[in-house]
Amino acid sequence: MVLDTDLASIQESRHLVKKAKEAQLQLAHFNEQQIDKILVSIVEAIEANAERLARMACKETEYGIVEHKIAKNLFASREVYxxxxxxxxIGTISEDSYAKVxxxxxxxGVLVGVTPRTNPTSTIIHNALCAIKGANSIVFSPHPFAVQCGCAxxxxxxxxxxxxxxPDGVCSCLSLTSLQATNELMHHSDVxxxxxxxxxxxxxxxxxxxxxxFGVGSGNVPVFIERTADVKQAVSDIMVSKTFDNGMICASEQSIIVDQPIQDEVIAELKRLGAYFLSPEEVKKAGRVVITPAGGMNNALVGQLPAVIAEKAGISIPPxxxxxxxxMDGYGRDYPLSHEKLTTVLGFYVVNDWKEACNLSIELLKLGGIGHSCAIHSLNETIIHEFLQKPVFRIIVNTPSALGGIGQTTGLMPSLTLGCGTWGGSSISENLGPQHLINIKHLTYGIKKATFAKTQTFTTAASSLLQQPKVDSLNIQSDAIEDIVKQVLQQLKVC
Structure with missing residues (x-):
C-alpha cells in the first residue's frame, strides 16, 4: 500500500497537538521551582549536544558553519536562560499595594513554532525554553530541509x-512535513x-x-559608517557580523553606507581584512545569481562562502x-544586490553626509526591512540619536549588527525571534522572550468612588425639541429646514 504522506503528516500534527495538550494541562500546575528545574535540565542537555546538533544542521541544510552553529546553540540555551x-x-508576578492590583x-497553552532552514536548531532551543518557562507546551513544524536536525x-x-x-510531550516536532500539516497545526482548535x-x-x-x-519580518539592514567612527573597529565589527554563520542572521548587515571623507580608509581596511571588491561587471554577474528576478534570495546561495558564490557567478576571486x-550607485529592481542577502555579500554606497545616509537607509529598508534593524558606527551622539527617526525598532550602535540585534553584544533581550512591530507586520516590536508567551490576569480592588456630574439628559433635550413651533409640512422652506437641523444638532451636542 502506498502511503499518502500529506495525509500522514496531517495525522501526525493532530497526534502531536493532542499529546502536547495533555502535557500542558499537567504543566500548568507546576510551580516556579519545578519549571526552573526543567529549564536547567534542558540547558544542560543542549550544552552537552551543541556540537552534534550543529553538525546535523550544517549537513542537512547545507547552510552555514559548524563552529558558528555551535555558538548559536549555546547562546540560545545558556545565555537565554x-x-x-x-x-x-508562574503565579503572582507582581503586586501593587498602592493601586491594589x-x-x-x-x-x-499549546504553542506552534514554525522554524527556518537558516537557524533550525537554535530557533527551536530558544522558542522551547521561552514556551516552557511560561508552562506552555510547543509543537514545531521545521523547514523541509531541516527535519532531521529539528526533530533531534x-x-x-x-x-x-x-x-x-x-510530562511527556511538552516539546515535539513534525517528522513528516507538508504545507497541509503546517496549516493543520496553525489552525488546530487546541493551539x-x-x-x-x-x-x-x-x-x-x-x-x-x-x-x-508572533512573526519575524525580513531584514535588509543598512549600516552607516559616519566620519567620526573608529574605522578599524567599525570594519572589524562588520566583518565579524557578516561572516558569522555566513551571514544568515536576519539582523546582519546587508549594505555598507560610508561617509565620503573616510571612504578610502574604509575600503583599505575592508581589503586588509579579506573583503573582495567586485568590479561593475562582477556586480551584475553576482546580482543575477544571488537575487531572483522577484527580488528574493536564491535559496541555493544562502549561507554560502564567497568561493561558492563566485563559482556560481563565473567570477574569479582570491581563495x-x-x-x-x-x-553600487542605486537601489531597487535594477540593483539586485540592494536587497536582503543572507550570505557573504554586502552592498557598498558612498554618501556626502549623515543626512544623505539617513535617506538612503530608509530607501533600502523599504525594499524589505521596515521595522527590523539598522546599524551605525559613530562617535557623534547627536547623529546617532538622529537614527531613532528611522522606521526600525533596533538601532544598533558600534557593535556587530547580527550579534547586537540578537542581544549577544548589547543589552537587548537575547533572542532568535526578532519582532518588527506593526510596520513590519509583527505583533511585537522587540525581541521575543518568555514574557510574551503568557496571559496575565489582574486582581484589582476598588480604591475610589465613582462620581458623575449632573448633565442635561437626552429626554430633556428631546422634550425641548418637541416644544418647537409646529410647521406646516407642505409649506416648509429650505431656510426653515436648515434652521431646524441646526437646532437638532445643537441639542444633540448638549447631550
Missing part, C-alpha cells in the same frame, strides 16, 4: 524535560498561538490563521576572500 530566569512567568500569570533538537529537549519531572520564524509568506500565513501570532563587496 541566564538572561530570562529572573522574569516571572495583583498581576497573575496564566499559560497560553525537539526530542533532546523533551527527554531532558521529562527527566526533570515534566493557542503561533511563533513563525521565516520568510514573509510564512509569516503572513501565520497571521491569517485566526489566532495570536581567501571572506566577503564580496558590491559597490
Amino acid at each position: 541566564e538572561s530570562t530566569k529572573h522574569i516571572k512567568t 495583583i498581576r497573575y500569570a496564566a499559560p497560553m 533538537t525537539a526530542e533532546l529537549i523533551n527527554e531532558a524535560a521529562v527527566r526533570a519531572g515534566a 493557542a498561538a503561533i511563533i513563525a520564524t521565516g520568510g514573509p509568506g510564512l509569516v503572513k500565513s501565520a497571521y491569517s490563521a485566526g489566532k495570536p501570532a 581567501d576572500a571572506k566577503l564580496l563587496i558590491a559597490p
Whole structure:
C-alpha cells in the first residue's frame, strides 16, 4: 500500500497537538521551582549536544558553519536562560499595594513554532525554553530541509524535560512535513498561538490563521559608517557580523553606507581584512545569481562562502576572500544586490553626509526591512540619536549588527525571534522572550468612588425639541429646514 504522506503528516500534527495538550494541562500546575528545574535540565542537555546538533544542521541544510552553529546553540540555551530566569512567568508576578492590583500569570497553552532552514536548531532551543518557562507546551513544524536536525533538537529537549519531572510531550516536532500539516497545526482548535520564524509568506500565513501570532519580518539592514567612527573597529565589527554563520542572521548587515571623507580608509581596511571588491561587471554577474528576478534570495546561495558564490557567478576571486563587496550607485529592481542577502555579500554606497545616509537607509529598508534593524558606527551622539527617526525598532550602535540585534553584544533581550512591530507586520516590536508567551490576569480592588456630574439628559433635550413651533409640512422652506437641523444638532451636542 502506498502511503499518502500529506495525509500522514496531517495525522501526525493532530497526534502531536493532542499529546502536547495533555502535557500542558499537567504543566500548568507546576510551580516556579519545578519549571526552573526543567529549564536547567534542558540547558544542560543542549550544552552537552551543541556540537552534534550543529553538525546535523550544517549537513542537512547545507547552510552555514559548524563552529558558528555551535555558538548559536549555546547562546540560545545558556545565555537565554541566564538572561530570562529572573522574569516571572508562574503565579503572582507582581503586586501593587498602592493601586491594589495583583498581576497573575496564566499559560497560553499549546504553542506552534514554525522554524527556518537558516537557524533550525537554535530557533527551536530558544522558542522551547521561552514556551516552557511560561508552562506552555510547543509543537514545531521545521523547514523541509531541516527535519532531521529539528526533530533531534525537539526530542533532546523533551527527554531532558521529562527527566526533570515534566510530562511527556511538552516539546515535539513534525517528522513528516507538508504545507497541509503546517496549516493543520496553525489552525488546530487546541493551539493557542503561533511563533513563525521565516520568510514573509510564512509569516503572513501565520497571521491569517485566526489566532495570536508572533512573526519575524525580513531584514535588509543598512549600516552607516559616519566620519567620526573608529574605522578599524567599525570594519572589524562588520566583518565579524557578516561572516558569522555566513551571514544568515536576519539582523546582519546587508549594505555598507560610508561617509565620503573616510571612504578610502574604509575600503583599505575592508581589503586588509579579506573583503573582495567586485568590479561593475562582477556586480551584475553576482546580482543575477544571488537575487531572483522577484527580488528574493536564491535559496541555493544562502549561507554560502564567497568561493561558492563566485563559482556560481563565473567570477574569479582570491581563495581567501571572506566577503564580496558590491559597490553600487542605486537601489531597487535594477540593483539586485540592494536587497536582503543572507550570505557573504554586502552592498557598498558612498554618501556626502549623515543626512544623505539617513535617506538612503530608509530607501533600502523599504525594499524589505521596515521595522527590523539598522546599524551605525559613530562617535557623534547627536547623529546617532538622529537614527531613532528611522522606521526600525533596533538601532544598533558600534557593535556587530547580527550579534547586537540578537542581544549577544548589547543589552537587548537575547533572542532568535526578532519582532518588527506593526510596520513590519509583527505583533511585537522587540525581541521575543518568555514574557510574551503568557496571559496575565489582574486582581484589582476598588480604591475610589465613582462620581458623575449632573448633565442635561437626552429626554430633556428631546422634550425641548418637541416644544418647537409646529410647521406646516407642505409649506416648509429650505431656510426653515436648515434652521431646524441646526437646532437638532445643537441639542444633540448638549447631550
